[in-house]
Amino acid sequence: MYIELKNINKSYGSFKASDDVSFGIEKGKLFALLGPSGSGKTTILRMIAGLEKPDSGEILIDGKVVNDIPASRRGIGFVFQSYALFRYMTVYDNIAFGLKVKKVKKQEIDARVKELVKLIGLEGFEKRYPSQLSGGQRQRVAFARALAPNPQVLLLDEPFAAIDAKVRQELRSWLKEMIQKLGVTSIFVTHDQDEAIEVADEIIVTNRGRIEQTGTPIDIYQNPATAFTAGFFGVTSELEDYKAFRSFEEVEEYDRAIIRPEFVKITKKDEVQKYKTSAVEGTVERTAFRGNCIEFTVRCNGSILTARRELDEPRVEVGETVDVFIYRIFITHGDEVRLLPNNAIREESVVI
Amino acid sequence: MAKETQSQTVGAKPSPVVKWLLIGLSVLFLFVMLVLPLITVIQEALRKGFAAYREAISDPDAFSALNLTLEATVFAVVINTVFGLFAAWAVTKFRFHGKKLLVTLIDLPVTVSPIIAGLIYVLTFGRQSAIYPFLEEHDLRVVYAVPGIILATVFVTFPFISRELLPVLEAQGTDEEEAAAMMGAKGFTIFRKITLPHIRWALLYGIVLCTARAMGEFGAVSVLSGHLRGQTVTLPLQVEILFGDNKYMPAFAVSSILVILAVVILIVRSIVEYIGKEKK
Numbered sequence: 001m002y003i004e005l006k007n008i009n010k011s012y013g014s015f016k017a018s019d020d021v022s023f024g025i026e027k028g029k030l031f032a033l034l035g036p037s038g039s040g041k042t043t044i045l046r047m048i049a050g051l052e053k054p055d056s057g058e059i060l061i062d063g064k065v066v067n068d069i070p071a072s073r074r075g076i077g078f079v080f081q082s083y084a085l086f087r088y089m090t091v092y093d094n095i096a097f098g099l100k101v102k103k104v105k106k107q108e109i110d111a112r113v114k115e116l117v118k119l120i121g122l123e124g125f126e127k128r129y130p131s132q133l134s135g136g137q138r139q140r141v142a143f144a145r146a147l148a149p150n151p152q153v154l155l156l157d158e159p160f161a162a163i164d165a166k167v168r169q170e171l172r173s174w175l176k177e178m179i180q181k182l183g184v185t186s187i188f189v190t191h192d193q194d195e196a197i198e199v200a201d202e203i204i205v206t207n208r209g210r211i212e213q214t215g216t217p218i219d220i221y222q223n224p225a226t227a228f229t230a231g232f233f234g235v236t237s238e239l240e241d242y243k244a245f246r247s248f249e250e251v252e253e254y255d256r257a258i259i260r261p262e263f264v265k266i267t268k269k270d271e272v273q274k275y276k277t278s279a280v281e282g283t284v285e286r287t288a289f290r291g292n293c294i295e296f297t298v299r300c301n302g303s304i305l306t307a308r309r310e311l312d313e314p315r316v317e318v319g320e321t322v323d324v325f326i327y328r329i330f331i332t333h334g335d336e337v338r339l340l341p342n343n344a345i346r347e348e349s350v351v352i
Numbered sequence: 353m354a355k356e357t358q359s360q361t362v363g364a365k366p367s368p369v370v371k372w373l374l375i376g377l378s379v380l381f382l383f384v385m386l387v388l389p390l391i392t393v394i395q396e397a398l399r400k401g402f403a404a405y406r407e408a409i410s411d412p413d414a415f416s417a418l419n420l421t422l423e424a425t426v427f428a429v430v431i432n433t434v435f436g437l438f439a440a441w442a443v444t445k446f447r448f449h450g451k452k453l454l455v456t457l458i459d460l461p462v463t464v465s466p467i468i469a470g471l472i473y474v475l476t477f478g479r480q481s482a483i484y485p486f487l488e489e490h491d492l493r494v495v496y497a498v499p500g501i502i503l504a505t506v507f508v509t510f511p512f513i514s515r516e517l518l519p520v521l522e523a524q525g526t527d528e529e530e531a532a533a534m535m536g537a538k539g540f541t542i543f544r545k546i547t548l549p550h551i552r553w554a555l556l557y558g559i560v561l562c563t564a565r566a567m568g569e570f571g572a573v574s575v576l577s578g579h580l581r582g583q584t585v586t587l588p589l590q591v592e593i594l595f596g597d598n599k600y601m602p603a604f605a606v607s608s609i610l611v612i613l614a615v616v617i618l619i620v621r622s623i624v625e626y627i628g629k630e631k632k
């Protein structure tokens with residue numbers, strides 16, 4: 001583990017911003033800290049950077065406890081949520097700042113800044129001030145500035161938050177590529193699950209100051225370890241009474257029954273279907289074109305759920321009565337989550 | 353950061369009568385309250401001709417009063433710039449208990465009558481004070497001496513610089529400083545390279561205001577001065593003394609020096625304000 005947090009606690013007054021946080025990150029990996037607003041993501045990042053002191057617990061970087069090492073000597077590059085570019089300095093001076101402070105030779109600074117300006121594709125912009133750049137350009141300057149002193153660790157707080165959707169998409173892939181190329185161990189904060197899934201090697205899910213789960217995007221998506229993760233990932237709908245849907249095991253005590261669009265199959269009345277006996281009827285309330293599929297809002301047994309159909313399947317209209325079959329359900333109880341498969345599928349595989 | 357909001361009155365537009373009435377009243381008020389007295393000062397000062405005017409202002413007492421005023425002003429500006437920076441910095445860049453109290457205290461000199469401020473210093477440093485024997489022993493005179501005048505001026509003008517800096521520093525936040533600190537910059541480098549460029553114009557503006565106020569200070573200084581002619585008398589006090597002696601023409605002549613200084617400061621202020629806005 002290159003970066004390791006062991007039982008970190010941090011309170012602001014009586015509010016617990018970090019509650020027994022522990023995780024480890026391997027060298028060269030790109031991790032995402034993902035969680036809702038106020039879940040303590042920035043707090044964790046700032047503690048790793050040394051901008052905030054944990055109340056208890058240890059932070060290790062490269063095997064050394066860094067709790068008492070000041071931020072400036074931890075070898076960390078930090079990209080702030082708002083970029084925090086020095087607004088009275090040019091792009092060149094912004095990037096050069098960290099090196100000038102370290103009293104690096106002038107020629108070396110010049111070479112390094114040129115190299116970075118080229119890397120971020122902003123040649124010819126060296127003399128501009130941050131206010132004369134677009135959001136995406138500023139973000140790239142912030143990235144270059146953090147990288148200039150060759151940090152071992154790069155921390156990014158919501159690097160894409162202030163950028164509009166289209167540019168954000170481009171920047172995501174750009175950033176992932178850059179970080180892979182440079183091999184710098186990185187953590188970025190986001191509350192956008194798509195972003196985390198797309199960019200990160202692994203995701204750390206935070207909620208109310210705690211770590212809910214750590215794992216690869218696929219792993220977290222498919223096997224949520226906690227009730228929170230199950231409800232947080234993907235487009236989820238909740239079933240009022242899952243027992244009204246057929247062929248599911250009856251669980252005595254449960255809090256919520258959560259499904260995702262890919263758990264649902266909707267079929268027109270005149271279409272052939274495999275599990276007709278286990279399906280229930282529902283009414284289509286809304287349809288929405290999603291580019292590569294059509295998304296439906298269906299009312300069924302008193303619940304509103306989201307389902308999808310391919311574009312080339314026969315059209316389903318608003319108000320139409322359809323058959324709804326559910327493949328599986330996440331059942332939560334307290335912090336626990338359980339995946340309930342539809343027994344109709346299991347029986348079939350047993351028969352065959 | 354003076355935000356110029358072009359407030360467009362939505363819907364009901366005030367009638368031109370109201371508009372001109374309001375403008376007219378404002379102008380009339382300004383004329384009666386400000387312009388007329390100023391003209392009177394100059395007029396009275398020059399009533400007995402220019403030669404008499406020159407004689408009045410080259411009087412050694414007037415000259416020493418001007419000197420003392422400038423001396424107190426320089427002290428007040430330097431001391432308040434340093435402490436104003438410290439205070440504004442502490443309040444905006446750190447989290448600590450009693451921050452609200454500190455902000456309130458910064459404003460104290462504006463809310464307390466200058467006379468009371470003067471009396472407080474008389475009680476603190478005067479004969480009845482506990483530290484008076486100590487001061488006596490070291491031959492330090494505060495009350496009825498120049499240090500007292502400087503002290504009073506500093507006290508009265510304290511909020512002017514920090515008040516200008518607070519909103520600017522507040523708006524800037526701490527991110528840029530944190531970013532610089534993370535890269536290993538030391539406190540003074542951060543101040544010089546990051547913070548100072550940001551507050552430059554507010555600071556200058558605060559200094560101008562502080563200067564203006566320091567030169568005109570009368571109340572607190574009057575209590576601490578003791579009115580020793582040629583020694584502890586500032587320009588405003590000199591005016592008062594002359595006036596008390598029924599020497600109207602010289603009183604106005606000395607006043608005119610203050611008026612000229614005030615006009616110079618106003619011009620400097622406008623220039624600072626103008627350039628500050630251009631730079632934004």
Ligand SMILES: Nc1ncnc2c1ncn2[C@@H]1O[C@H](COP(=O)(O)OP(=O)(O)OP(=O)(O)O)[C@@H](O)[C@H]1O
Nearest residue numbers: 012015017035036037038039040041042043044191
């Ligand atoms: N300096 C502070 N003083 C008091 N409370 C704080 C401070 N910083 C953070 N908090 C609190 O700690 C909690 C976690 O804050 P944090 O900034 O880590 O959240 P976050 O996950 O980064 O949220 P967001 O996605 O909105 O940025 C919040 O409830 C916040 O109010």
Ligand SMILES: [Mg+2]
Nearest residue numbers: 041042043081
């Ligand atoms: Mg945050």
